Amino acid sequence: MPEMSSAALISRSSQSRVGNKAQLEELTICCDxxxxxxxxxxxxxxxxxxxxxxxxxAFLGENGAGKSTxxxxxxxxxxPDAGSIHINGEPVSLKSPAxxxxxxxxxxxxxxxxxxxxTVLENILLGQADTPMxxxxxxxxxxxxxxxxxxxxxxxxxxxxxxxxxxxKQKVEILKLLWRNARILILDEPTSHLAPLESAEILSxxxxxxxxGKIVILITHHIEELLKFAxxxxxxxxxxxxxxxxxxxxxxEELARLMIGESFNxxxxxxxxxxxxxNNVANLExxxxxxxxxxxxxxxxDLNIEIKSGEVHGIAGVMGSGQDELTAxxxxxxxxxxxxxxxxxxxxxxxxxxxxxxxxxxxxxxAKRGSLPNLTLLENMLLRGIHKQELLFGPFIKQKEAERMxxxxxxxxxxxxxxxxxxGGSLSxxxxxxxxxAREFAKSxxxxxxxxxxxxxxxxxxxxxxxxxxxxxxxxxxxLLISPDLDELLKTCDRISVMxxxxxxxxxxxxxxxxxxLGLLMGGNDRAAVxx
Amino acid sequence: MNIEIGEFLIAxxxxxxxxxxxxxxxxxxxxxxxxxGILNVGLEGIMLVGAFTGVAVTYNIHSIVLGLLAAMLVGxxxxxxxxxxxxxxxxxxxxxxxxxxxxxxxxxxxxxxDYVGKQINALGACKIPVLSDLPVIGPIFFSHDxxxxxxxxxxxxxxxxxxxxxxxxxxxxVGEEPRAAAAAGVNVVQTRYLxxxxxxALAGLxxxxxxxxxxxxxxxxxxAGRGWIAVGLVLFAxxxxxxxxxxxxxxxxxxxxxxRLQAAGLDVSPYLLGMLPYVLVIVxxxxxxxxxxNAPSSVPTALGLPYIPQV
Numbered sequence: 001m002p003e004m005s006s007a008a009l010i011s012r013s014s015q016s017r018v019g020n021k022a023q024l025e026e027l028t029i030c031c032d033x034x035x036x037x038x039x040x041x042x043x044x045x046x047x048x049x050x051x052x053x054x055x056x057x058a059f060l061g062e063n064g065a066g067k068s069t070x071x072x073x074x075x076x077x078x079x080p081d082a083g084s085i086h087i088n089g090e091p092v093s094l095k096s097p098a099x100x101x102x103x104x105x106x107x108x109x110x111x112x113x114x115x116x117x118x119t120v121l122e123n124i125l126l127g128q129a130d131t132p133m134x135x136x137x138x139x140x141x142x143x144x145x146x147x148x149x150x151x152x153x154x155x156x157x158x159x160x161x162x163x164x165x166x167x168x169k170q171k172v173e174i175l176k177l178l179w180r181n182a183r184i185l186i187l188d189e190p191t192s193h194l195a196p197l198e199s200a201e202i203l204s205x206x207x208x209x210x211x212x213g214k215i216v217i218l219i220t221h222h223i224e225e226l227l228k229f230a231x232x233x234x235x236x237x238x239x240x241x242x243x244x245x246x247x248x249x250x251x252x253e254e255l256a257r258l259m260i261g262e263s264f265n266x267x268x269x270x271x272x273x274x275x276x277x278x279n280n281v282a283n284l285e286x287x288x289x290x291x292x293x294x295x296x297x298x299x300x301x302d303l304n305i306e307i308k309s310g311e312v313h314g315i316a317g318v319m320g321s322g323q324d325e326l327t328a329x330x331x332x333x334x335x336x337x338x339x340x341x342x343x344x345x346x347x348x349x350x351x352x353x354x355x356x357x358x359x360x361x362x363x364x365x366x367a368k369r370g371s372l373p374n375l376t377l378l379e380n381m382l383l384r385g386i387h388k389q390e391l392l393f394g395p396f397i398k399q400k401e402a403e404r405m406x407x408x409x410x411x412x413x414x415x416x417x418x419x420x421x422x423x424g425g426s427l428s429x430x431x432x433x434x435x436x437x438a439r440e441f442a443k444s445x446x447x448x449x450x451x452x453x454x455x456x457x458x459x460x461x462x463x464x465x466x467x468x469x470x471x472x473x474x475x476x477x478x479x480l481l482i483s484p485d486l487d488e489l490l491k492t493c494d495r496i497s498v499m500x501x502x503x504x505x506x507x508x509x510x511x512x513x514x515x516x517x518l519g520l521l522m523g524g525n526d527r528a529a530v531x532x
Numbered sequence: 533m534n535i536e537i538g539e540f541l542i543a544x545x546x547x548x549x550x551x552x553x554x555x556x557x558x559x560x561x562x563x564x565x566x567x568x569g570i571l572n573v574g575l576e577g578i579m580l581v582g583a584f585t586g587v588a589v590t591y592n593i594h595s596i597v598l599g600l601l602a603a604m605l606v607g608x609x610x611x612x613x614x615x616x617x618x619x620x621x622x623x624x625x626x627x628x629x630x631x632x633x634x635x636x637x638x639x640x641x642x643x644x645x646d647y648v649g650k651q652i653n654a655l656g657a658c659k660i661p662v663l664s665d666l667p668v669i670g671p672i673f674f675s676h677d678x679x680x681x682x683x684x685x686x687x688x689x690x691x692x693x694x695x696x697x698x699x700x701x702x703x704x705x706v707g708e709e710p711r712a713a714a715a716a717g718v719n720v721v722q723t724r725y726l727x728x729x730x731x732x733a734l735a736g737l738x739x740x741x742x743x744x745x746x747x748x749x750x751x752x753x754x755x756a757g758r759g760w761i762a763v764g765l766v767l768f769a770x771x772x773x774x775x776x777x778x779x780x781x782x783x784x785x786x787x788x789x790x791x792r793l794q795a796a797g798l799d800v801s802p803y804l805l806g807m808l809p810y811v812l813v814i815v816x817x818x819x820x821x822x823x824x825x826n827a828p829s830s831v832p833t834a835l836g837l838p839y840i841p842q843v
Binding site for chain 2: 098112113114115116117127128133134
């Protein structure tokens with residue numbers, strides 16, 4: 001207590017003040033038999049639930065379970081075909097997002113709605129009815145900062161949004177709602193692009209908000225996160241509310257079963273392989289690779305990694321430990337200053353992008369960077385497969401063959417919509433990711449580099465992709481899996497290398513590792529210290 | 533000798549301010565338009581129609597104020613038409629703008645045939661007392677007409693509106709990220725209509741300045757590419773009103789200098805001298821828009837892109 005700064009004390013006391021007020025006004029929002037059809041598809045089938053303040057209420061479900069539809073009804077984007085909504089017992093009519101805004105309902109969408117070139121302050125003031133005609137940056141910043149401190153949000157209000165990281169952008173969105181006096185906050189997958197620490201920070205901020213009398217609704221498919229931070233959990237499956245319970249009374253496995261339904265098989269979540277590749281040849285070898293991030297700073301320092309054929313090799317590490325640069329080197333976007341890269345024992349002399357295209361499959365962290373929005377799914381599929389001779393007749397593309405191949409892959413990876421002529425830009429994040437997975441898996445290059453491949457996928461698909469990685473490696477190929485999800489690494493990989501400050505600080509067989517020891521290595525502690 | 537050079541330079545500089553004014557109005561207008569994400573390359577046509585309207589109204593009604601207002605109104609209507617095509621129908625903004633230029637050039641030439649060489653009551657100089665008596669600065673900046681003085685106010689005012697008011701914030705957000713602006717509750721369509729209309733009205737005023745104050749009469753193609761120059765100067769200015777002032781003065785200075793050199797009987801073809809201002813703009817533009825690698829760009833992100841609301 002004595003080392004606590006006075007600022008922290010102030011923010012703490014203002015929090016308790018908010019807490020007291022909350023006890024006076026309890027808030028509930030009630031959905032009563034909400035039904036919504038899109039053509040023949042039922043998105044919400046008579047969903048009834050009561051959501052209260054005093055703890056995060058989470059909606060769990062696979063893609064297409066109807067979570068987003070329900071939330072869009074709550075925030076006025078869609079009108080239900082049947083059913084009604086009540087706030088504190090009063091029926092309300094939500095005909096437009098503006099109606100919802102007036103009633104204090106605000107939503108943070110998966111795609112941020114911030115203007116990058118404007119400052120945080122300007123983004124908060126933008127479009128706000130009571131923003132004065134002449135801006136007074138200092139005065140308004142002070143008022144907003146006070147509000148932010150009240151809820152324990154810490155932000156540089158004068159920084160341009162383009163310079164913020166994902167977690168900070170998320171906080172700007174939340175602060176924007178708070179500044180508009182939202183009392184019901186809906187967050188759509190707020191943590192899907194955050195590192196574990198950032199997620200925890202955002203979620204504890206949200207928990208604090210919900211304790212101060214606001215309703216906080218979270219949409220997610222990340223079960224572990226929920227169990228830690230949510231108070232109530234509702235599970236949706238195929239448009240129906242299948243369960244509703246308090247987070248303390250439920251187990252992860254039960255949630256997964258409820259969410260996925262009949263086909264859920266716990267087996268795939270367990271380990272399905274053993275490490276027998278010790279004597280195999282190396283598919284990828286990096287020797288003393290150096291990459292500069294600026295004239296004085298090195299992003300990669302004498303990096304050594306060896307990946308055997310038949311191996312799924314994980315890379316763990318806090319964000320910015322050199323993972324981005326490693327990916328860039330392997331995908332040919334960055335030439336190392338020093339050091340050598342061997343693929344299947346061949347020293348690679350990559351001068352341009354064409355060589356890595358043939359020998360490396362690459363699943364980028366952001367599916368948008370691996371696809372082109374104005375090309376059709378067929379063309380997107382051909383982007384990196386065009387060198388395949390069976391699809392070409394001289395310089396021409398065999399349209400029918402390509403069509404057949406694309407249809408087949410779209411079917412296997414359940415990309416929606418299922419038209420080969422849909423534009424890449426029309427796909428949701430999860431579907432775009434499936435498209436890229438479909439393309440890269442079909443390439444069957446000796447090395448697959450996957451960066452956070454399951455972040456935008458639902459649980460069933462994530463489990464399947466992890467299994468697919470194992471199958472891919474079983475063919476004598478290799479997978480390099482870079483992921484912030486330690487659970488995923490531990491359940492998918494043979495060995496895991498931990499990166500810290502641009503180096504590999506340790507490579508270990510998974511059977512010798514657990515989440516705690518990985519966490520310690522990621523923090524820069526050396527191996528001896530961890531083992532002792 | 534030195535006094536003569538001094539007087540020559542003062543005369544060139546005073547001419548610079550006058551020659552810069554029509555381009556400056558058009559450039560300032562285009563900055564407003566482009567800040568909202570709409571590209572209007574039809575300035576040349578709008579300036580010409582504005583110049584003609586100014587002369588026609590002033591000649592027939594004998595009111596220079598009404599002439600200027602009519603020119604602005606016609607510019608405003610042309611801007612609204614451009615906005616209708618680009619905002620409402622999502623037309624290609626470059627194509628629409630070029631069509632607008634060609635249309636304005638032809639229309640003003642056709643309607644203006646009867647007005648070539650007609651005498652009008654031109655906008656006269658109005659020296660500002662005290663300030664115009666200052667040495668050097670007085671004759672250069674404070675011995676002109678009202679519309680020149682108006683630019684001295686307009687430039688800082690516009691910078692203030694863009695950077696420090698709610699309207700400016702809305703304008704910038706709409707030009708940068710219209711979807712985000714709409715999500716925050718801004719009316720993107722309305723903002724773009726207004727910005728395009730106001731921008732074109734200023735271009736119309738710039739055109740009227742050409743015929744009513746600068747050349748003091750109508751002649752075919754009186755704008756002589758100034759509308760195109762204004763589009764270029766917006767790039768030079770990186771969408772900032774103060775830098776637009778500098779750009780316009782560079783161009784105006786070159787025009788003024790070549791006119792004085794011609795008058796002084798320099799033995800160079802007047803056609804070559806006439807090219808000078810345009811060559812200068814090309815050179816300055818190439819140098820000023822050359823960026824260091826990775827330097828941030830100040831182009832409004834959504835410039836030239838249609839806004840299609842998300843469902």
